[in-house]
Amino acid sequence: xxxxxxxxxxxxxxxxxxxxxxxxxxxxxxxxxxxxxxxxxxxxxxxxxxxxxxxxxxxxxxxxxxxxxxxxxxxxxxxxxxxxxxxxxxxxxxxxxxxxxxxxxxxxxxxxxxxxxxxxx
Amino acid sequence: xxxxxxxxxxxxxxxxxxxxxxxxxxxxxxxxxxxxxxxxxxxxxxxxxxxxxxxxxxxxxxxxxxxxxxxxxxxxxxxxxxxxxxxxxxxxxxxxxxxxxxxxxxx
Numbered sequence: 001x002x003x004x005x006x007x008x009x010x011x012x013x014x015x016x017x018x019x020x021x022x023x024x025x026x027x028x029x030x031x032x033x034x035x036x037x038x039x040x041x042x043x044x045x046x047x048x049x050x051x052x053x054x055x056x057x058x059x060x061x062x063x064x065x066x067x068x069x070x071x072x073x074x075x076x077x078x079x080x081x082x083x084x085x086x087x088x089x090x091x092x093x094x095x096x097x098x099x100x101x102x103x104x105x106x107x108x109x110x111x112x113x114x115x116x117x118x119x120x121x
Numbered sequence: 122x123x124x125x126x127x128x129x130x131x132x133x134x135x136x137x138x139x140x141x142x143x144x145x146x147x148x149x150x151x152x153x154x155x156x157x158x159x160x161x162x163x164x165x166x167x168x169x170x171x172x173x174x175x176x177x178x179x180x181x182x183x184x185x186x187x188x189x190x191x192x193x194x195x196x197x198x199x200x201x202x203x204x205x206x207x208x209x210x211x212x213x214x215x216x217x218x219x220x221x222x223x224x225x226x227x228x
Contacts, residue, residue, distance in 0.1 A: 037217070039165075047157075047165065047208055049217040060215040063122065096164055105171045106212045107155040111164040 002026035004036075004097050004112035011118050018087045018119075022080040022097030022112060029055050029075050033102035036080045038071065040093040041114075048093075052100065053080055089119045123147050123211050127220035133228040140196040142223045144209035149189045153213035156185055156194050159222075160205045168207070169194065199225070 008020040020038070027034055038050040051071040052060045061069050070083040080097060094116045098108035124147035134140050144154065152172045157165040167176045169185040172192060182197045196203055204227055209220040 039219075046221045047159075047210075047219040049210075049219065052215065052217070062216050100212075101170070105151075105153045107167060107170040108157075108165075108210070109167050109170070109176070111166070114164050 002099055002110040004099060004110060006095060006097050006112045006115040008095075008115060008117070010116060011120065012087055013121055014088055014119055016087055018082075018084040018091070018117060020082045020084075020095055020097075020115065020117070022082070024078050024080070024097075024099065026110075027099060029053075029073050029078070029080070031055055031102070035100040035102070035106075036073070037098050037100055037108060038080075038082045038095060039098060039108070040091075040095045042090075042093040045093075050095075051082060087119050091117070092119045093117060122216055123150060123213060123218050125209055125211055125218050125220040127207075127209055127223050129223060130221065131224040131226060133226045134199050135228045136199055136201060138199045138228075140199050140203075140225060142194045142207055142209075142225075144187075144192045144194070144220050146190045146192075146211055146213075150211045150213035152188055153211055154185075154187065154192045155210045155212060157208045157210065157219075158203075158205045159208065165208065196225075201227075 004024040035054040037052040053071045094114040096114045099110040156169040158168045159165040173185040206224045
């Protein structure tokens with residue numbers, strides 16, 4: 001059974017760095033084809049894809065946020081970490097991590113519950 | 122980036138109605154199209170993958186069709202538990218992109 005859960009601060013000040021952790025079970029990020037993504041959703045708005053990391057450490061980022069995002073994995077802890085620098089109030093959102101199906105065509109088949117992050121002074 | 126445009130943005134329908142939501146990609150995405158359902162305060166849930174494949178546990182009243190740039194999600198007979206927001210998403214390339222969502226409300 002695949003599960004994912006996001007953790008991190010729920011209140012962050014502008015210009016700070018946000019670090020979110022996705023802790024998962026039921027799969028391994030050492031297995032060929034496996035990947036985990038981050039998606040966010042500002043209150044009342046649509047889903048926005050942020051980043052992906054693959055089992056082979058291949059990484060992809062949203063072009064609009066690429067300069068501020070870093071995604072890493074810790075396979076020994078079954079965790080994926082997303083770091084966002086110089087955070088702004090517009091980054092207030094619920095942040096989700098999700099497992100991406102390991103074969104093409106891919107889709108996000110398992111999602112965490114999400115964590116609401118508020119950016120405010 | 123591939124832009125995904127859904128229509129309508131919202132709709133009101135009654136229980137038992139047939140509901141159709143469309144999703145258009147800004148370029149061909151072959152069959153790399155997925156649909157998600159999201160209820161208030163909950164994480165999105167995979168509904169249909171690769172255009173027309175129902176995720177396990179999804180009722181057969183849901184169906185998907187299309188190819189290339191134009192796709193459709195259909196609910197054949199709307200049930201109370203189907204009132205939610207629906208998103209399409211392309212996995213043809215990165216960046217992955219979602220539609221803006223279609224909110225299905227009770228009439």
